[in-house]
Amino acid sequence: MSGEEGAERAGPGRPMPEEHVAARIKLEREVRGWSTVKLAEEMAAVGHPINQSAIWRIESGKPRRRVNLDEALGFCKVFDITMQDLTGPPGELATPRIRELAREYVQMTREYHQLRAAIDRNQMHLHEIDMELNAYGDKGPEQRGQVDELLRLEERALQRSLHPSRAHLRNQGQPPTGE
Numbered sequence: 001m002s003g004e005e006g007a008e009r010a011g012p013g014r015p016m017p018e019e020h021v022a023a024r025i026k027l028e029r030e031v032r033g034w035s036t037v038k039l040a041e042e043m044a045a046v047g048h049p050i051n052q053s054a055i056w057r058i059e060s061g062k063p064r065r066r067v068n069l070d071e072a073l074g075f076c077k078v079f080d081i082t083m084q085d086l087t088g089p090p091g092e093l094a095t096p097r098i099r100e101l102a103r104e105y106v107q108m109t110r111e112y113h114q115l116r117a118a119i120d121r122n123q124m125h126l127h128e129i130d131m132e133l134n135a136y137g138d139k140g141p142e143q144r145g146q147v148d149e150l151l152r153l154e155e156r157a158l159q160r161s162l163h164p165s166r167a168h169l170r171n172q173g174q175p176p177t178g179e
Helices: 002-008 016-031 036-045 052-060 069-079 083-087 094-138 141-162 164-172
Strands: none
Touching: 002 036, 002 164, 016 036, 016 052, 016 069, 016 094, 036 052, 094 141, 094 164
């Protein structure tokens, strides 16, 4: 193939799947809020290094840079999409607001799952503590009284730390109001 034929193929006359790939890469990158530098880093992390400027040329170059098979596989890994999704029509590209909402949704879902896991770990630990405190309290009324009193004291200390009392304000050198 001559240089002119290659330029023609990479330019306006390029096959539709190549146009779809360029549009899909840009869409997937933007939905994630990634720069071309971040996408290049992600590609390198999955074993398909590509330069940031090459990504820009794929998305916006005049003429656009073609994507080779190795790079296409890397984009599929990074974006967690199939080759068919990468090369197929991307559909109507979302507005910037919809892209922003999609990115926020993904981030909040990830945060939710992280918090849910932390809550589950906390619940398991609380159950273990509860069982141990109950085992101690079951030894007799004196031990039960000790556990109950310690729990009351700890709860009061926690409440004071969350809602400073006048005594707490005095300790900071501030006169209490209304005295």
